Every structure is written in C-alpha cells, then in structure tokens.
Amino acid sequence: xxxxxxxxxxxxxxxxxxxxxxxxxxxxxxxxxxxxxxxxxxxxxxxxxxxxxxxxxxxxxxxxxxxxxxxxxxxxxxxxxxxxxxxxxxxxxxxxxxxxxxxxxxxxxxxxxxxxxxxxxxxxxxxxxxxxxxxxxxxxxxxxxxxxxxxxxxxxxxxxxxxxxxxxxxxxxxxxxxxxxxxxxxxxxxxxxxxxxxxxxxxx
Amino acid sequence: xxxxxxxxxxxxxxxxxxxxxxxxxxxxxxxxxxxxxxxxxxxxxxxxxxxxxxxxxxxxxxxxxxxxxxxxxxxxxxxxxxxxxxxxxxxxxxxxxxxxxxxxxxxxxxxxxxxxxxxxxxxxxxxxxxxxxxxxxxxxxxxxxxxxxxxxxxxxxxxxxxxxxxxxxxxxxxxxxxxxxxxxxxxxxxxxxxxxxxxxxxxx
Amino acid sequence: xxxxxxxxxxxxxxxxxxxxxxxxxxxxxxxxxxxxxxxxxxxxxxxxxxxxxxxxxxxxxxxxxxxxxxxxxxxxxxxxxxxxxxxxxxxxxxxxxxxxxxxxxxxxxxxxxxxxxxxxxxxxxxxxxxxxxxxxxxxxxxxxxxxxxxxxxxxxxxxxxxxxxxxxxxxxxxxxxxxxxxxxxxxxxxxxxxxxxxxxxxxx
Amino acid sequence: xxxxxxxxxxxxxxxxxxxxxxxxxxxxxxxxxxxxxxxxxxxxxxxxxxxxxxxxxxxxxxxxxxxxxxxxxxxxxxxxxxxxxxxxxxxxxxxxxxxxxxxxxxxxxxxxxxxxxxxxxxxxxxxxxxxxxxxxxxxxxxxxxxxxxxxxxxxxxxxxxxxxxxxxxxxxxxxxxxxxxxxxxxxxxxxxxxxxxxxxxxxx
DNA sequence: GATGAATGAGAGTTCATTCAT
DNA sequence: AATGAATGAACTCTCATTCAT
Numbered sequence: 001x002x003x004x005x006x007x008x009x010x011x012x013x014x015x016x017x018x019x020x021x022x023x024x025x026x027x028x029x030x031x032x033x034x035x036x037x038x039x040x041x042x043x044x045x046x047x048x049x050x051x052x053x054x055x056x057x058x059x060x061x062x063x064x065x066x067x068x069x070x071x072x073x074x075x076x077x078x079x080x081x082x083x084x085x086x087x088x089x090x091x092x093x094x095x096x097x098x099x100x101x102x103x104x105x106x107x108x109x110x111x112x113x114x115x116x117x118x119x120x121x122x123x124x125x126x127x128x129x130x131x132x133x134x135x136x137x138x139x140x141x142x143x144x145x146x147x148x149x150x151x152x153x154x155x156x157x158x159x160x161x162x163x164x165x166x167x168x169x170x171x172x173x174x175x176x177x178x179x180x181x182x183x184x185x186x187x188x189x190x191x192x193x194x195x196x197x198x199x200x201x202x203x204x
Numbered sequence: 205x206x207x208x209x210x211x212x213x214x215x216x217x218x219x220x221x222x223x224x225x226x227x228x229x230x231x232x233x234x235x236x237x238x239x240x241x242x243x244x245x246x247x248x249x250x251x252x253x254x255x256x257x258x259x260x261x262x263x264x265x266x267x268x269x270x271x272x273x274x275x276x277x278x279x280x281x282x283x284x285x286x287x288x289x290x291x292x293x294x295x296x297x298x299x300x301x302x303x304x305x306x307x308x309x310x311x312x313x314x315x316x317x318x319x320x321x322x323x324x325x326x327x328x329x330x331x332x333x334x335x336x337x338x339x340x341x342x343x344x345x346x347x348x349x350x351x352x353x354x355x356x357x358x359x360x361x362x363x364x365x366x367x368x369x370x371x372x373x374x375x376x377x378x379x380x381x382x383x384x385x386x387x388x389x390x391x392x393x394x395x396x397x398x399x400x401x402x403x404x405x406x407x408x
Numbered sequence: 409x410x411x412x413x414x415x416x417x418x419x420x421x422x423x424x425x426x427x428x429x430x431x432x433x434x435x436x437x438x439x440x441x442x443x444x445x446x447x448x449x450x451x452x453x454x455x456x457x458x459x460x461x462x463x464x465x466x467x468x469x470x471x472x473x474x475x476x477x478x479x480x481x482x483x484x485x486x487x488x489x490x491x492x493x494x495x496x497x498x499x500x501x502x503x504x505x506x507x508x509x510x511x512x513x514x515x516x517x518x519x520x521x522x523x524x525x526x527x528x529x530x531x532x533x534x535x536x537x538x539x540x541x542x543x544x545x546x547x548x549x550x551x552x553x554x555x556x557x558x559x560x561x562x563x564x565x566x567x568x569x570x571x572x573x574x575x576x577x578x579x580x581x582x583x584x585x586x587x588x589x590x591x592x593x594x595x596x597x598x599x600x601x602x603x604x605x606x607x608x609x610x611x612x
Numbered sequence: 613x614x615x616x617x618x619x620x621x622x623x624x625x626x627x628x629x630x631x632x633x634x635x636x637x638x639x640x641x642x643x644x645x646x647x648x649x650x651x652x653x654x655x656x657x658x659x660x661x662x663x664x665x666x667x668x669x670x671x672x673x674x675x676x677x678x679x680x681x682x683x684x685x686x687x688x689x690x691x692x693x694x695x696x697x698x699x700x701x702x703x704x705x706x707x708x709x710x711x712x713x714x715x716x717x718x719x720x721x722x723x724x725x726x727x728x729x730x731x732x733x734x735x736x737x738x739x740x741x742x743x744x745x746x747x748x749x750x751x752x753x754x755x756x757x758x759x760x761x762x763x764x765x766x767x768x769x770x771x772x773x774x775x776x777x778x779x780x781x782x783x784x785x786x787x788x789x790x791x792x793x794x795x796x797x798x799x800x801x802x803x804x805x806x807x808x809x810x811x812x813x814x815x816x
Numbered sequence: 817g818a819t820g821a822a823t824g825a826g827a828g829t830t831c832a833t834t835c836a837t
Numbered sequence: 838a839a840t841g842a843a844t845g846a847a848c849t850c851t852c853a854t855t856c857a858t
Contacts, residue, residue: 003818019310024851024852025853026853029820035820036819036821036853037818037819037820037854037856038817038818038819040854041817041818046853046854101309105305106306140386144379147363147379147380147383150362150366151359151362151363151383151384152359154358154359154360154363155354155355155358155359155362156358158354158358158359158361159351159354159358162354171348171351175348179351179352179355180355182344182346183347183352183355183388183391183392184387184391185391186390186391187386187387188387188390207843228827229828229829230828238843239844239845240845241829241846242845244830245842245843249829250828250829411839427718429632429633433831433833434831434832437841444833444840445835445839445841446838446840448832448833449838449839454833510717513713513717514631548794550791550794551791551794552783555771555774555783555788555791555792558771558773558774559770559771559791559792562767562771563763563770564766565770566762566766567762570759579759587754587755587756587763588759590752590754590799591760591795593799595795595796595797595799596795615821615822637850646822648824649825650821650823650824652849653821653822657849657850658849
C-alpha cells in the first residue's frame with residue numbers, strides 16, 4: 001500500500017472519529033505512521049485531504065454501483081440494488097459514512113470554488129434510475145427526478161446513522177433496506193403498474 | 205429585543221454562513237452589535253452558543269407544530285402538516301436550516317456529554333404520528349416507526365437543501381411538499397386502506 | 409464599619425487566599441458585599457487596593473509596636489517585644505502575613521514609582537533598636553544595623569510561614585520567639601556585655 | 613546551548629525583571645530568540661516554565677553546595693560555606709535571586725498539587741548541618757533544627773535582596789557573610805563550646 | 817523522498833474598568 | 838453614592854504549514 005493511500009485511509013478514520021476541524025494533521029500522520037511533513041508531499045493542505053477522501057472513497061462506491069447496475073435493466077430492481085448497496089457499504093465502512101454525513105455539508109463553506117462533482121454524480125445516478133422507470137411507465141410521471149434523488153439520498157443518509165447512533169443499531173441492512181424500499185417503491189410506482197412488492201394492491 | 209436573543213439570532217446567521225468552526229466569536233459579536241466579552245455574559249463558551257441556538261430554535265418549531273397537530277386527528281393530514289410546516293420553516297429561515305443540517309452531525313463529536321433532546325423530541329413526533337396511523341389501520345403495519353422517522357426526517361432535511369443550493373431553488377414549498385407526500389403517503393398507507401390520493405390503486 | 413474599610417478587609421482576605429494577580433476585583437466586591445463598580449469610588453485601580461492594604465494594615469502594626477516600645481528602654485527587651493509582637497500578629501492575622509510575604513516582593517515590579525515607606529519605616533524600627541543597643545554598649549559594635557534589620561526581618565518573615573505551611577504548625581508563638589531570640593540576642597550581644605540569657609558566657 | 617536551556621535562561625531573566633504574572637510568553641520567546649510556539653515544544657504551559665526554572669536552577673545550587681560540603685566535616689565551617697556560597701550565587705545571579713524571592717511564595721497558590729521538593733531539599737541541608745553540630749556538641753541543644761533552617765534561610769534570602777534594592781548595594785559578599793555568620797555562629801554555638809570567632813567570649 | 821523541529825498567525829476567553837441608570 | 842451590565846484590550850496556547858537536514 002503506497003503512502004498516499006495510507007494517508008487517505010488514516011484521514012478517513014481520523015475525520016470520522018473527530019470531525020474535520022477537530023482532527024489534527026499530526027493525528028492523521030500518526031495514524032498513517034508517517035511524519036507530519038510527509039503529508040504535504042502528497043496533499044496541498046488539510047482541505048485537500050478532505051476532498052481527496054471524498055473523491056476517492058465515493059469514487060469507489062460509484063464504480064461498484066455502476067458495475068452492479070450495468071447487469072440490470074429493471075428500474076425497480078436497480079433502485080433496490082442502489083439502496084441495498086449503499087446501506088451495506090455504510091454499515092461496513094462506518095468511518096466513511098461518518099465522513100460523508102459530517103463533512104458533506106461543510107465542504108461548500110470551506111472551499112467556495114469546490115464543486116463536489118463525484119457526489120453529484122453519485123446522486124444523479126438515482127435521478128437517472130427514476131427517469132428510466134418513468135420512461136418505461138413503471139414509475140409515476142408526476143415525480144420530479146431531481147427532487148426524488150434528494151429525497152432518497154436524504155432518507156438513506158439519515159437512516160444509515162442508525163448504526164453510528166448506538167440506540168437502535170440492532171436492525172440489519174436487510175430490514176432497513178426492506179422498509180425503505182417498501183415505502184419508496186410503493187410510493188413512486190405508477191398506479192396501474194406492476195409492483196415489485198407482492199403485497200401491493202395490483203391483485204384484483 | 206434583549207441581548208441574549210440578539211446574540212442567538214446573530215449566531216444562527218453566522219453559523220449558517222460560515223459553519224461553526226470557521227465562525228469567529230467576534231463575527232457573532234459584530235453581527236449582534238455587542239462587544240466580544242458581552243457574549244460571555246450570556247453563554248459559557250462557543251459550544252454553548254451552538255447548543256442554545258439549537259435548543260431555542262428547534263424548540264420554537266416544536267411548539268408551532270405541536271399546536272397545529274393538536275387541531276387534527278387524521279394521521280395522514282397530520283403527516284401532511286408536519287411536512288409542509290417543516291419545509292415552510294426551512295425555506296423562510298434558511299439560516300436555521302443550514303445550522304441544523306451542518307451542525308446536527310457535529311454536535312455529538314464536540315460535546316460528548318450532550319444529548320440533543322430537543323431534536324429527538326422533534327423527530328419522535330413523526331414516529332408517534334406513524335404509530336397513530338397504524339393503530340387506526342390507515343398506515344401499514346409492517347413499517348417500523350423508528351426507522352420511518354429517520355427516513356422521513358432525512359428526506360425532508362436533504363430536500364430542504366434545495367433552497368440553499370442555488371441550482372434548483374425554483375421549486376415552491378407546495379411543489380416539494382406535494383412530491384414528498386405523494387411518495388410518503390402512498391408508500392406507507394395500508395394496502396386496503398382508502399388513499400388520500402384519488403389516483404391510488406384502491407379502485408378495482 | 410464604613411465601605412472603604414470593608415473593602416480593605418475583603419481585599420486582604422482575597423489577596424491572601426489567591427494572591428494579587430489571581431484575585432479578581434469581583435472576588436473582592438463579593439467578599440465585601442458591594443458592587444464591582446463601588447470599589448472604584450474608593451480606589452483608583454487594583455494596584456491601589458494592594459498598596460492601601462499594605463499601608464493601612466502595616467500602619468496598624470507600626471502604631472502598636474511603637475506604643476509598646478515607648479514603655480521600654482532596654483534594647484534587649486525592646487527586641488524581644490518586637491519579635492514577639494510580630495509573630496503574634498502574624499499568627500493571629502494569617503491573611504495579612506500572607507499578603508506581606510507574597511506581595512512585598514511584587515510591589516516594586518508593579519508600580520515603579522511606589523516606595524513602600526510604611527514597610528521601610530517598620531523595618532527601620534529594628535535598625536534603630538540595634539543602634540540604641542550599640543550606643544549603650546549592650547550590642548556588638550561590629551554589627552551593621554542596616555544588615556541586621558534585613559537579617560532579622562527575613563528570619564521573622566520566613567519563620568512565620570510555619571503557620572501557613574501545614575507541616576510544622578504545632579509550634580507556639582512563645583516557642584518560636586524563644587528560639588529566635590536565643591540566637592539573635594546571643595548573636596548580637598556585646599561579648600563582655602551582660603546577657604539576658606543566664607546561660608551566656610559572661611561568667612568567668 | 614540547546615533550546616530548552618535557552619528558554620530557561622530567558623525565562624529566569626524575564627521573570628526576575630517583570631514577575632511571573634506580568635511576564636508575557638512572547639517576552640520570554642523574544643529573549644530566548646525563538647518563536648512563541650517553540651516554547652510549548654519544551655514546556656506544557658507558563659506555570660511549567662516557572663517550576664522548571666526553579667527545579668533546574670536550585671538543583672544546580674544544591675549540587676554545588678553538596679559538593680563543597682562533602683569536603684568538610686566541621687559543622688561551623690559547613691554553615692560558613694553554605695552561607696557564603698548562597699550569597700555568592702545570589703549576588704552573581706541576581707535574576708535567580710529575584711525569581712526565588714518573588715515566586716517562591718506564589719507557587720503554592722498557583723499550582724496546588726505542586727510540592728517544591730527541590731527547595732525543601734535545599735533548606736533541609738541546613739537543618740542537617742545544625743543537627744550534626746548538635747550531635748557533636750558544638751551547637752546548642754535547645755535549638756530546633758526545623759525552626760533554625762527557616763530562620764537562616766529567611767535571613768539569607770532577605771539579606772540578599774540588598775543587591776537588588778539599589779540603596780545599600782555597596783556591601784560585599786564577604787562583609788554580609790561575615791555579619792551573618794557572626795550572629796548565627798555566636799547565637800547557636802554551645803555556651804561552653806569553642807567559638808570559631810576568636811573575638812568570642814571564651815578567652816578568660 | 818522523508819523527517820519533525822520550528823514557526824507565527826490567529827482564536828477563545830478573561831477581567832479591570834467604565835458609565836448609564 | 839451605588840450598581841452591575843457592557844466593554845474591548847490583551848494574553849495564552851494551538852496547530853497548519855514550512856524547510857533545513
């Protein structure tokens with residue numbers, strides 16, 4: 001594992017634990033087992049590390065989900081995969097989950113010139129699935145894909161905090177994903193469409 | 205307007221604009237038109253200001269929504285009111301929206317001993333509405349209220365960012381609320397129940 | 409008791425407990441049961457309070473000792489009275505003892521222009537006793553009164569810390585005074601003079 | 613000279629000149645020709661600097677005096693050496709003298725948990741000399757060594773202020789030491805003992 | 817490339833002092 | 838005369854960043 005990757009991994013862990021501002025460069029250096037100065041051979045400054053964590057780690061998820069979605073054409077199944085995969089990743093890699101949740105909202109304030117394109121790409125995938133479903137007539141036409149993507153991402157993001165907040169961490173990914181999909185799929189399916197959910201109201 | 209309220213208002217504005225960490229005490233003081241030291245007559249430290257902003261401002265929303273909900277008994281209408289009111293407040297008071305979104309996730313890291321009870325109270329109101337609907341048979345029984353509350357709050361919170369992010373700020377509260385309720389209500393209504401939405405699948 | 413005296417008393421107590429720098433004006437105000445601002449009706453600033461404590465409290469001791477010494481003409485007895493009285497006062501009024509010990513050395517650094525005349529007056533009384541004894545032939549001629557006064561005051565001052573330091577506080581004023589006088593009187597008495605101490609070496 | 617020593621030296625000088633509280637960290641940094649932050653690489657905080665100055669500088673004196681005393685067995689000569697050496701050091705290193713005089717009394721108030729062990733060690737050396745003399749029958753038995761050590765240290769400490777106070781700085785170490793030893797040795801010598809001082813009353 | 821000691825700007829907080837009431 | 842809320846200058850300490858080795 002090269003130094004850069006080691007630093008990214010260390011930064012993810014430290015940012016998750018302490019938050020961007022409270023984290024010190026020396027914390028990251030210690031975690032990565034390099035000298036403080038070494039970090040500046042690979043990154044311009046503290047913000048650059050944050051952005052890199054984002055881009056690289058979210059980049060990985062995007063690749064994974066893209067690959068999975070490529071094997072599927074049914075919008076409902078695609079949505080199911082997206083949701084399940086997201087929750088799986090977040091449960092497994094809680095540090096990343098924390099970093100996304102915490103820092104996502106900070107970044108624009110910190111670095112005005114930075115457009116978080118990777119993240120936009122990630123949520124836009126969901127909007128695309130919605131559009132696909134609408135064009136096939138399986139999703140309601142009266143849903144705005146750009147609102148829906150926020151709606152779904154927000155729901156996913158907040159729900160996945162369930163594993164970092166201690167209280168209700170007992171739920172499995174499957175349970176959570178099931179509940180979410182229940183609501184989402186029922187909610188956006190075209191009224192006369194065929195629901196993925198066999199409990200749906202399509203049976204006459 | 206008393207000094208304390210002036211400082212709370214100024215802090216809300218400054219935190220919203222700059223984020224908690226980037227905001228300087230002197231920024232808040234200048235905004236509130238008081239001396240730096242005056243702030244410490246009303247608050248113990250910077251974190252205390254943050255917590256106070258939260259408690260007081262969310263407290264107000266809770267009061268408002270409680271009052272509204274008291275006039276209504278139909279769970280679907282209650283959910284509608286909750287959603288609409290939340291979005292209205294957030295659109296009107298964008299600073300508060302920002303502070304909630306940005307800082308909500310930071311607070312636990314900063315002040316370990318702080319349990320954000322007001323916020324929990326706020327989201328628990330939604331879990332209660334879901335439970336009420338289930339007991340009346342109008343909401344699906346297979347929805348976990350504690351997961352649903354996260355789902356809905358996350359969706360609401362993320363969706364309301366639409367007004368701070370410049371791009372798609374064109375949507376009105378009514379449009380957004382309509383979209384959300386469309387999905388939510390269809391998604392959680394009992395399959396055999398009568399949907400508020402006339403386009404529902406109940407017609408055989 | 410008038411306000412000014414109340415403040416002086418409070419300041420003595422607070423300075424003794426916390427030291428001049430660590431003491432806050434509001435501490436003194438609270439102790440004196442007056443408002444912070446009231447203090448500035450009687451004193452120019454914090455340093456002024458310190459100086460006043462000195463002048464007034466040491467002033468009292470000077471008066472007392474002057475009165476006592478007036479009744480006596482034997483230099484040895486006078487020295488005895490000075491020593492005993494000093495130790496008695498310091499044991500009884502530990503706050504004052506602390507203030508003298510702590511602040512005496514600070515004052516010149518704080519206020520360059522301030523000459524602690526009262527204190528000089530106090531120690532000069534001892535030099536005068538020595539001179540008197542020398543003129544009467546009961547004290548050695550080879551002792552410099554100006555060195556001796558420092559010697560004796562330093563010894564007295566340090567010894568009286570015994571009551572503030574917890575360890576060896578068991579000694580009574582009489583014991584300590586006895587020990588000191590033993591050394592001092594034997595030490596400065598004229599070799600051929602008649603010692604107050606019967607164990608002296610005058611017996612041929 | 614390493615950085616730590618440079619800072620200690622600078623701090624001694626600055627504390628002596630301004631006193632602990634009035635001294636600013638930046639004064640010490642400037643005097644030591646390092647950056648403010650550098651100080652915190654070697655010391656935890658301002659108090660830590662003060663304590664270190666003490667421990668290190670008094671430590672040096674202890675070593676020196678220990679070495680000298682090791683060459684001597686006569687208690688009277690030992691006392692003479694202690695006194696002379698102390699005064700020599702204080703005259704030469706006036707800054708240290710000031711720091712000891714000023715700060716010695718403050719430290720306990722500042723840092724409750726701090727026991728100034730080095731200092732206690734230093735004064736206890738004097739008590740030991742007294743005990744040794746008593747066991748050899750050359751010092752009076754009726755002197756309490758723990759009171760005597762305070763007596764002598766207080767006298768020494770106050771007397772050495774003579775060189776910082778401008779007025780009577782004309783005296784040489786030898787003169788002052790002579791005067792002190794005159795009083796001390798005469799004062800504590802056993803009545804029937806042979807005095808070091810040939811002018812003593814032993815000659816019949 | 818790698819190190820980590822050194823830097824110094826900057827921020828939170830305190831508290832002596834003021835002044836409107 | 839008395840109050841105490843308000844002020845704002847000043848200080849300690851932190852930590853991102855640099856650079857000589």
